[in-house]
Amino acid sequence: MEGPYIEPQPPRAVVDRLGEQFPGAVLEVAEFRGELTVVVPKERIVEIARFLRDDPSTAFEMLIVVTGVHFLGRDHDFEVLYHLYSLSRNHRIRIKICLREGETVDSVTSVWPGANWPEREVFDLVGVRFHGHPDLRRIIMPEDYTSHPLRRDFDVEGGPSDIRPGGRRASPGFRDMESV
Amino acid sequence: MAAPPPSMSPAPPDTEDALHGDTMTVNMGPSHPSTHGVLRLVLTLDGETVKGVQAHVGYLHRGMEKIAEGMTYNQFVPYTDRLDYLAPLSNNVAYILSVEKLMGITVPPRGQVIRVICCEMARISAHLLWLGTGALDLGAATVFFHTFRERETLYNLIESLTGGRLTTSYTRVGGLSRDLPEGWTAQLGDFTGSFPKVLDELDSLLSRNRIWMKRTQGVGRISAKDAIAMSLTGPNLRGSGVAHDVRKTEPYSGYEAYEFDVPIGKEGDAYDRYLVRLEEMRQSVRILDQALRRLPDGPVSVKDPKITLPPKERVLTSMEELIEQFMLVTEGIKGPLGEVYHAIEAPKGELGFYIRSEGDKSPYRLHIRSPSFINLQAIEKMAVGGLLSDLIAVVASLDPVMGEVDR
Numbered sequence: 001m002e003g004p005y006i007e008p009q010p011p012r013a014v015v016d017r018l019g020e021q022f023p024g025a026v027l028e029v030a031e032f033r034g035e036l037t038v039v040v041p042k043e044r045i046v047e048i049a050r051f052l053r054d055d056p057s058t059a060f061e062m063l064i065v066v067t068g069v070h071f072l073g074r075d076h077d078f079e080v081l082y083h084l085y086s087l088s089r090n091h092r093i094r095i096k097i098c099l100r101e102g103e104t105v106d107s108v109t110s111v112w113p114g115a116n117w118p119e120r121e122v123f124d125l126v127g128v129r130f131h132g133h134p135d136l137r138r139i140i141m142p143e144d145y146t147s148h149p150l151r152r153d154f155d156v157e158g159g160p161s162d163i164r165p166g167g168r169r170a171s172p173g174f175r176d177m178e179s180v
Numbered sequence: 181m182a183a184p185p186p187s188m189s190p191a192p193p194d195t196e197d198a199l200h201g202d203t204m205t206v207n208m209g210p211s212h213p214s215t216h217g218v219l220r221l222v223l224t225l226d227g228e229t230v231k232g233v234q235a236h237v238g239y240l241h242r243g244m245e246k247i248a249e250g251m252t253y254n255q256f257v258p259y260t261d262r263l264d265y266l267a268p269l270s271n272n273v274a275y276i277l278s279v280e281k282l283m284g285i286t287v288p289p290r291g292q293v294i295r296v297i298c299c300e301m302a303r304i305s306a307h308l309l310w311l312g313t314g315a316l317d318l319g320a321a322t323v324f325f326h327t328f329r330e331r332e333t334l335y336n337l338i339e340s341l342t343g344g345r346l347t348t349s350y351t352r353v354g355g356l357s358r359d360l361p362e363g364w365t366a367q368l369g370d371f372t373g374s375f376p377k378v379l380d381e382l383d384s385l386l387s388r389n390r391i392w393m394k395r396t397q398g399v400g401r402i403s404a405k406d407a408i409a410m411s412l413t414g415p416n417l418r419g420s421g422v423a424h425d426v427r428k429t430e431p432y433s434g435y436e437a438y439e440f441d442v443p444i445g446k447e448g449d450a451y452d453r454y455l456v457r458l459e460e461m462r463q464s465v466r467i468l469d470q471a472l473r474r475l476p477d478g479p480v481s482v483k484d485p486k487i488t489l490p491p492k493e494r495v496l497t498s499m500e501e502l503i504e505q506f507m508l509v510t511e512g513i514k515g516p517l518g519e520v521y522h523a524i525e526a527p528k529g530e531l532g533f534y535i536r537s538e539g540d541k542s543p544y545r546l547h548i549r550s551p552s553f554i555n556l557q558a559i560e561k562m563a564v565g566g567l568l569s570d571l572i573a574v575v576a577s578l579d580p581v582m583g584e585v586d587r
Contacts, residue, residue: 011475030520032520032521033281033282033284033518035519035521053487054568061408061409062408062411064411064521064523064530064532064549065411065532065534065547065549065554067534067545067547069536069544069545070545081534083521083532083534084547085221087408087422087424088215090429091508092521094519094521106481108449108512111411113410114409114410114411114554114557115411115414117553117554117556117557118411118554121553125245138238139237139238140237140238140587141238141241141587143240149243149246150245150246150545154246156243156246156247156250177253
């Protein structure tokens with residue numbers, strides 16, 4: 001079955017171009033529902049971002065949004081996704097980097113100033129630090145908040161790190177019953 | 181007291197000191213009538229001139245992205261009503277289209293046309309509210325009453341369509357919660373017939389109004405280059421002269437079959453953004469007329485017991501349908517492994533949902549790319565160097581909705 005959208009041809013040429021320009025930097029390419037996801041090393045994100053913006057064959061002038069994903073029990077703890085869009089060539093791509101707990105990644109605000117708030121949001125809610133960000137403060141949660149709510153071990157009802165053995169999530173009411 | 185800068189024209193020393201002394205920090209918000217929600221702006225003022233703006237958001241944070249991780253795909257639809265609460269129908273469509281992209285589902289033609297109608301009604305109603313309150317902020321109270329009268333008509337239509345005026349929750353994975361009520365298309369036809377006249381009235385009230393022009397022209401200016409760099413989308417980007425509209429560049433729900441123009445501005449100031457939104461309402465009326473003409477017969481949802489609920493009367497009489505309904509409600513729809521991002525042109529700009537699925541009945545991670553959040557970060561660029569009273573016009577012309585900013 002086709003999706004409910006007019007599927008633009010995924011810009012596979014961008015991946016080839018990236019591979020030519022940065023040998024060894026294309027770690028993994030995934031294609032799903034006409035969307036391309038390219039995994040690149042986190043150390044090279046800024047130069048890759050600058051190339052993707054400035055090269056006329058890629059021309060990703062616009063950073064749509066930055067997304068952070070947290071994982072439990074994997075090789076990497078975080079993924080940071082940069083959703084890019086090219087106004088002049090009308091194509092999209094998703095650049096992905098993988099991080100371990102405690103690692104930082106360089107901010108792309110020098111390439112796309114619009115990355116400012118999205119990166120702050122990823123820092124606030126997921127807990128990834130962006131090196132070189134001009135103003136890395138919490139943006140959604142209060143300044144004195146200590147946890148990162150969009151991590152997988154953050155309980156939606158109870159607060160930080162309260163997943164029970166067997167995967168049962170504790171609700172505050174559930175906890176009260178046990179402490180009685 | 182700081183010494184006067186050397187470029188200043190000579191003036192008596194005491195006056196100079198009084199005019200160009202220390203800056204003052206002022207809080208605007210979190211509950212200021214012109215911020216349309218809980219937006220707090222910390223302003224650094226030198227007299228009447230804005231030297232710095234720091235926006236503080238998050239007062240309306242409800243953790244929607246976290247909540248989505250524990251819900252089935254259909255259960256999350258009501259939460260999308262509360263994103264941009266001025267255009268809930270548009271949010272419903274945006275969310276469900278990304279879920280359907282993940283699942284690989286195509287909705288029948290009638291369902292697609294009704295979704296287009298929903299999106300355009302939402303656009304008109306959101307722009308009307310923006311126009312009414314925006315003009316009210318700048319002292320033009322008459323406009324407010326005209327726009328709210330028209331919104332009332334639209335809200336009555338939305339109410340008879342979905343059962344709720346604000347909390348529409350109209351879409352479902354694979355279609356819509358119900359078909360159009362009887363006689364509804366005729367009522368919408370009446371609206372699209374009479375509304376262009378109202379738009380002309382609004383146009384004549386404001387577009388050549390000297391006070392309105394003085395308050396908005398040259399205010400909050402942003403160049404096309406800066407607008408792209410700051411990731412602006414929607415009318416805020418088009419006001420700067422960039423003809424980008426997701427409905428044209430990446431059509432969804434059959435938008436490629438409709439004729440409409442994408443209005444753009446030139447100066448990138450508040451006045452141009454006003455003109456763009458005004459014209460967008462005219463174009464939405466055009467789309468609504470075309471949609472009403474082409475509305476095909478047939479089902480609005482796909483007929484697949486694994487995706488959509490069976491008809492209620494069958495559930496009560498037939499074992500097969502009872503099981504199907506039970507399984508769908510308790511188990512939900514399992515998504516495939518993968519990640520998708522789908523964007524639509526919402527009234528405020530590009531509204532996109534990123535869904536990461538690990539093969540479960542609920543998303544592993546759901547991220548909402550809300551246009552207001554991204555647009556609002558340009559406020560510093562737009563307001564600094566202007567006057568404090570112009571800041572009201574800048575906020576109004578950016579059209580942020582805090583439900584969407586804070587999520």
